[in-house]
Amino acid sequence: MKLRTFKGGIHPPDNKHWTSHKAIEDCPLPDELVVPLSQHIGAPSVACVEVGQHVAKGQEIGSAKGFVSVPVHASTSGEVVAIENRPHPFGTSLPAVVIKPDGEDSWSYNLQFTDPGSLTADEVIEKVRQAGVVGMGGAAFPAHVKMSPPPEKPIRTLLFNGVECEPYLTSDHRMMLEESERVLQGVALLQYVYGAERVVIGIEANKPDAIALLKKQCADAPVEILPLAVKYPQGAEKQLIAAATGREVPSGGLPMDVGVAVHNVSTAAAVTDAVMLGRPLIERVCTVTGPAIREPKNLRVRIGMPLSHLVEVCGGLVEEPGKIILGGPMMGFTQLGFDVPVIRGSSGLLLLREEDIAKSPEGPCIRCARCVQACPMNLLPTTIAAYARRNLVAETEEYCAMDCIECGSCSYVCPASIPLVQSIRHGKAAVLAKKRNALL
Amino acid sequence: MTAAVALGIAAKKFAVEVDPRELAAMEVLPGVNCGACGFPGCAGYAKALVAGKIEPNLCPPGGAELVTKLARILGVEATAMARQTAVVLCQGDNRKAHLKFRYLGLEDCNAAQRIAGGPKACPGGCIGLASCLRACPFDAIEMTADGLAVISREKCTGCRKCLAVCPRDVIRMTPYESSIHVMCNSHDKGAAVRKYCQVGCIGCHICHRTVPDAYKVEDFLATVVYEQDAEAFEAIAKCPTKCIRDFNEGYPEGSTFLPINNDTSDAA
Numbered sequence: 001m002k003l004r005t006f007k008g009g010i011h012p013p014d015n016k017h018w019t020s021h022k023a024i025e026d027c028p029l030p031d032e033l034v035v036p037l038s039q040h041i042g043a044p045s046v047a048c049v050e051v052g053q054h055v056a057k058g059q060e061i062g063s064a065k066g067f068v069s070v071p072v073h074a075s076t077s078g079e080v081v082a083i084e085n086r087p088h089p090f091g092t093s094l095p096a097v098v099i100k101p102d103g104e105d106s107w108s109y110n111l112q113f114t115d116p117g118s119l120t121a122d123e124v125i126e127k128v129r130q131a132g133v134v135g136m137g138g139a140a141f142p143a144h145v146k147m148s149p150p151p152e153k154p155i156r157t158l159l160f161n162g163v164e165c166e167p168y169l170t171s172d173h174r175m176m177l178e179e180s181e182r183v184l185q186g187v188a189l190l191q192y193v194y195g196a197e198r199v200v201i202g203i204e205a206n207k208p209d210a211i212a213l214l215k216k217q218c219a220d221a222p223v224e225i226l227p228l229a230v231k232y233p234q235g236a237e238k239q240l241i242a243a244a245t246g247r248e249v250p251s252g253g254l255p256m257d258v259g260v261a262v263h264n265v266s267t268a269a270a271v272t273d274a275v276m277l278g279r280p281l282i283e284r285v286c287t288v289t290g291p292a293i294r295e296p297k298n299l300r301v302r303i304g305m306p307l308s309h310l311v312e313v314c315g316g317l318v319e320e321p322g323k324i325i326l327g328g329p330m331m332g333f334t335q336l337g338f339d340v341p342v343i344r345g346s347s348g349l350l351l352l353r354e355e356d357i358a359k360s361p362e363g364p365c366i367r368c369a370r371c372v373q374a375c376p377m378n379l380l381p382t383t384i385a386a387y388a389r390r391n392l393v394a395e396t397e398e399y400c401a402m403d404c405i406e407c408g409s410c411s412y413v414c415p416a417s418i419p420l421v422q423s424i425r426h427g428k429a430a431v432l433a434k435k436r437n438a439l440l
Numbered sequence: 441m442t443a444a445v446a447l448g449i450a451a452k453k454f455a456v457e458v459d460p461r462e463l464a465a466m467e468v469l470p471g472v473n474c475g476a477c478g479f480p481g482c483a484g485y486a487k488a489l490v491a492g493k494i495e496p497n498l499c500p501p502g503g504a505e506l507v508t509k510l511a512r513i514l515g516v517e518a519t520a521m522a523r524q525t526a527v528v529l530c531q532g533d534n535r536k537a538h539l540k541f542r543y544l545g546l547e548d549c550n551a552a553q554r555i556a557g558g559p560k561a562c563p564g565g566c567i568g569l570a571s572c573l574r575a576c577p578f579d580a581i582e583m584t585a586d587g588l589a590v591i592s593r594e595k596c597t598g599c600r601k602c603l604a605v606c607p608r609d610v611i612r613m614t615p616y617e618s619s620i621h622v623m624c625n626s627h628d629k630g631a632a633v634r635k636y637c638q639v640g641c642i643g644c645h646i647c648h649r650t651v652p653d654a655y656k657v658e659d660f661l662a663t664v665v666y667e668q669d670a671e672a673f674e675a676i677a678k679c680p681t682k683c684i685r686d687f688n689e690g691y692p693e694g695s696t697f698l699p700i701n702n703d704t705s706d707a708a
Binding site for chain 2: 359
């Protein structure tokens with residue numbers, strides 16, 4: 001049987017064999033946790049604790065500001081030693097609450113089991129908001145915002161993302177294998193909130209064990225497990241919708257415009273914790289992998305653990321890494337050092353050696369159109385990039401640069417090593433700047 | 441034939457009357473359409489001039505000579521605007537200032553700035569990817585071999601195009617008469633600056649103590665007070681990081697621009 005997928009895309013070596021067979025391990029607590037106040041898309045939260053104050057595990061330390069914002073919680077119990085700017089995965093120094101763990105690791109309250117049947121949809125959404133749940137695939141968009149679509153755009157299909165198309169990463173894979181009950185409970189909760197008719201969990205065919213397990217567990221549930229052909233970027237929202245439903249999200253639109261909502265499987269697990277146990281999002285599974293680390297592992301880490309601590313827990317470095325990437329190799333953020341903390345969107349820590357980094361010099365475009373073939377959004381990357389580099393903003397916009405999802409497939413296939421996706425990002429920023437100026 | 445006649449008549453009948461002064465103004469304007477006057481191109485400026493809305497001294501590339509010409513055309517009196525010149529307030533090239541990471545991407549300062557705040561460890565220093573050079577309509581900017589933008593005081597007309605593209609605001613407009621500048625744009629504390637740059641201002645106040653009128657130190661960064669910089673040269677030798685430069689003595693290291701000595705500039 002031919003598996004479903006989307007048009008375009010690339011087949012990078014998946015390199016998941018480093019960690020796909022390894023069970024999730026709990027990461028011990030470090031000497032210091034740095035919990036950034038800005039971990040999600042939207043307004044950063046505002047610190048609501050003081051230096052010197054003792055905080056309990058799960059206590060709110062940053063309160064949400066505005067609708068598209070979520071609170072931030074203490075990842076363990078301990079003393080707040082500083083509230084200051086610290087290096088952040090985004091590359092600059094941003095406000096963070098620094099906690100010195102007291103070793104007790106005690107919760108702020110007794111965890112209470114809530115029967116989800118007794119809650120209304122709005123109560124579920126409020127619990128999700130209070131727990132600070134964000135999309136855990138990488139973009140970290142606040143989940144409660146996604147869960148509140150306007151009434152004129154009903155969600156008929158609820159899609160779960162178990163694709164994990166980024167090479168090297170295995171955190172979602174392990175979640176589905178080891179915590180399938182939590183995942184499926186979250187799936188049921190989200191279905192209840194949306195009132196969706198069809199529920200699909202999309203999983204790439206390179207995870208047959210996860211597909212088999214979830215199929216078995218969903219035998220009686222109205223949940224469809226959909227194996228998908230292995231291709232990058234299938235985990236991107238619009239590509240997953242195309243692969244699973246055959247629908248195309250209109251240019252500039254959102255999944256709700258075609259009656260679909262997409263959540264990551266790990267987000268579903270976090271929703272279960274938030275709603276049934278009142279547990280905020282203070283930990284996640286993070287794949288520490290790559291050729292430069294001694295013992296690649298899937299670690300359950302607390303938000304705010306410094307990367308240096310993760311490296312230590314994984315047996316240290318084989319050699320000085322040439323590149324430190326938080327996230328996957330395709331869309332992750334390259335880091336300047338090991339002093340940044342893990343945040344809610346950090347699905348993996350990838351350490352590459354100097355020799356693993358491609359560094360061929362840029363050449364002229366040979367018009368081979370491989371980027372056009374690879375583009376999952378049906379754009380013309382080389383044309384947009386050429387306009388963007390010449391600062392021709394109107395043309396950049398005309399060729400739909402704003403539809404680019406920045407997956408990097410074009411740069412990956414380019415035989416001339418042209419920094420296509422970077423040029424397009426540059427062009428997108430110019431288009432946005434022009435729009436902002438027009439409003440002023 | 442009929443069409444030609446019709447066109448000929450139409451051309452006469454619907455001819456747009458252009459004020460002869462506007463055409464004359466267009467003749468003398470530099471015609472580089474740099475936009476420094478605040479109007480869309482030289483034609484826009486000429487139109488606004490004739491409408492009498494503005495003073496004829498808004499064209500920096502034209503300089504004092506143009507102001508006199510325009511004033512004669514328009515039949516008004518005008519005083520020339522003080523000549524201004526753009527200066528890159530940074531000497532930290534890739535040898536003197538540290539880089540946070542190797543940047544392999546697009547040759548554009550704005551694109552580089554978007555990645556973790558740019559490859560230079562200094563938050564204010566010149567990135568050196570020549571965005572200003574490409575923006576300059578007068579060929580007044582050069583890049584040194586070690587990646588530092590340098591602006592020629594003689595070629596710069598003060599059109600401000602480079603200021604608009606620089607993501608780090610390291611280029612400033614300064615009075616042409618002032619040739620002494622504190623060549624740093626970092627507001628970090630001295631200890632931090634020393635870590636990433638050999639030639640940055642550490643905010644030690646020595647220049648201010650030497651010539652209190654000519655220098656001020658704000659936010660750990662010294663600047664020349666251009667209105668009263670007559671004695672500013674006295675502090676140049678005392679600066680511990682050699683951060684103060686007199687452009688009449690020489691341009692930053694690696695530049696091919698040569699200072700013209702004061703006598704010739706006075707004669708011109």
